[in-house]
Amino acid sequence: MTKPRSRRGGGRPTIADVARKAGVGAITVSRALREPGRVSEDLRRQIQAAVDELGYVPDPNARALASARAEVFGVLVPSLTNNVFAEVVRGIYDSLSDSPFRIQIGNTHYSGLEEERLLQVFGSQRPAALIVAGIDQTPSARRLLENAGCPVVQVMETGPDPVDMMVGFSHLDGGRTAAEHLLQAGYRKIGFIGARMDPRSQRRLAGYRAAMDAAGLFDARLVTTTPVPSSVTLGRELFREALAKMPTLDGVFCNNDDIALGVLFECHRASIDVPKQIGIVGFNDLDMMQVSFPSITSVRTHRYEIGTRAVAMALSAIAGNRPEQRIVDLGFELMRRESTGR
Template sequence: MPPIKPTLTDVARLAGVSEITVSRVVRGKGPIAEETRLRVRGAIEALGYVPNRAAGTLASSASLFIGVILPSMHNIVFPEVLRGIYEGLAGSPYQPLLGVSEYDRDKEQEILASLLAWQPMAIITAGSDHTDVTRRLLSESGVRVVELMDTEGDPVDLVVGFSHRQAGYDSGRHLIARGYRRIGYVGHDWAADRRARLRYEGLVAALADTGLSLAAEVHADGPSSVTGGTEMLPRLLAAAPDIDAAVFVNDDMAVGGYFHCLAAGIAVKKDLALFGFNGLDIGQAIPMPLSTVRSNRFEIGRIAAERIIAEPKRPAVTEVVNTGYEIIEGATA
């Protein structure tokens, strides 16, 4: 039996204000004292109340879109996921409505509340690292919920992706099997990027299982970029000049490291092996194709959309669809 959803009346009662005042706060219209607005917002979060924006529209219109929340559109990974979602929805009447959280959990919560107010058919979001309020809203929404990219964590409904921790572990085992022992790491600010941290933890575990540890590690401030890789690799080499391999958080950073090697006269693979993650086209287009892990990003998006269409009502049991990944041998490690 689906949970009873809180009403505007419930919010008004908890906040100690009139229903008209709650309506004004929700719609952002009319003069409201800041103290009152904060009290109403607090009641909304505490109850998990979601206004119905679609109430005044045709009943059928509420089910014609799927809310999609992605962490970034700057990273080519997520446009590919979105392309897969469009492919999965092709030929159906459904359309995605996109929000971008910029890896901010509070912003994801805000976007989700806005999307749910329009009564979507389903919600697709990245990962399972949500605020408590976001998880409650997803759980109590009653609609299909698909969490993409990472299979770690407790699913709300359906998860489509793979284990980033295992991908990091397998990357480490691959490098060890190829004879590398003095391995360094180049990362970025992973405070919000949980999947990057899981891969790092997997890599460290693989090294530990062989009696090894990272020779050194450096982290760029902010998100990953080619420029960040170009800047960070010399810092890693300054900290550990004798490393024989550098693992990068992703292909963007690894390609930047490759460019630094070209400029500094470092023989890639002979003097220093480079290893990335994602399997981006740019990494395979450089003169020495990048050694990396290819994730099935397009398939993740496509499968998510197709599963929603095939089974529009949330099932009683949760499910994990593992899309796997592939280690690309490349020429840099």
Template structure:
């Protein structure tokens, strides 16, 4: 239980034979102090094991080293990957990630943004484009870099890094149609804004191809899960037994559908095609392997934090909407067409 006094800037300063403010500068803006002084300061810092006090720094400068991250869920694999990208990307840059969990509730999102705003954060990363008016105002009022992730659109608050959920659903639906499925169904859970966009892409594409029926759309406002996927497929089959393929909101549901089909001895892809969304690791390993839409989750996280750090280093506030795209990963679960794909 070391009871020594905390090492402060002054301690470093007197050891290095300079003033405290010079040490401060040597640490924060190394190019404005002379080579010689910088070396002396650095050696003194090492000798004493000096660690800056973030509270004092924040109080004096009016800025904090906190990068706020607003996500709707911490238990969702999708956000877990994004988070990993963020933590990987921030590395030892001296910033702290502060997580706020909105549980898909706009009011909690507002609370979180208000809290962040009061802390004068170094940066903010927020999920999606569909903020409430109050949240949008809070975002617009932030003086720091702001990155919206997980979605793509024409009017980001500052920067956005994501992909088009609508386009991804269109591509997935086309894939099902190309495989010869003609009575498409949709399984959806939660139905948050991005899920809704996927549904819209599905509906438009299926309608244009004449393979859409509203009877074959089964959704629930509850959270997504594998169990829910099985239940939704059961519901769908009860209502519309003619369905020959389902586009699932996400991979959890798709996996549940695969299990339910197996229980009912429905052959996949022969009698029922199943397509998921996100391409979680397990989809390739499933039996049969499940077609999904690969989304750049890790990269969104990494690029988002990079964008914040770059903007912070440059002192500029860019406006840019970056589309990282997606990829249809066709696997056996939808391989009805002659071009049957085999995956180990």
């Protein structure tokens, strides 16, 4: 009566059950599972047999409580449906699928406040690592990251002042490269069309502007943006708006590929010849860019690799290795296609 056998636990086998069955101490079971090298092969086999027979699965909550460290990667992204972040997340998942680490994703909805709240929630679990999109955290979010007590990787962008580590590329350079390409292809009245306009889009715009300024061709009326979330439909609308403002437009650099596709469709509909009358450049290089008719020039970004690389860096830091590079620039690649082949 003194031992009301598993009062709350629901009857699942515990480490003590395994230990009893294997005839060893509970600690040894724990060790056999976590650091097999430190347990003799004999016992290891015995313990494995007991684990298999009982169907024992360690309780991650108890483990986290006892070791003051959860085997969880916290991942913060601004959107779940944006293909760009989905690819990063996929890279993270694939890199972690054989590890004991679980993943917890937070959706910040592009909001600094929401990011702070999620960081608070994530932090309370003492995660093994944090991966966050972007480099423009609020001061308070930044403090939370600094005090998280675990490796932190900022992804998607590079910048001068990492919290801990960074993997990404320069959106400013990407934007400039896109605009310079249009310039070189002979376009002159080159517009910028952008939706959502998060900090990364802002920097692409800045890159576009730098190229246009250098060519002495910048005009504020060339820029058409909106904070509204991006979509193909919106691309079409923004393009019509841009054309209305500036009918002599002969090229557009789009914030992203959805917008670019919307522009292309509107050109079809309005019988505007691409690339003769209008040149189009997208950003990210989604699969469809190479198949569309005409195919669309785009700045290819390495989203999946950003995810895998971020995990590799975090894992290495968890293992106690200081990274050779704290800032990893994965770059981008301009994919020249029919849409700018004047």
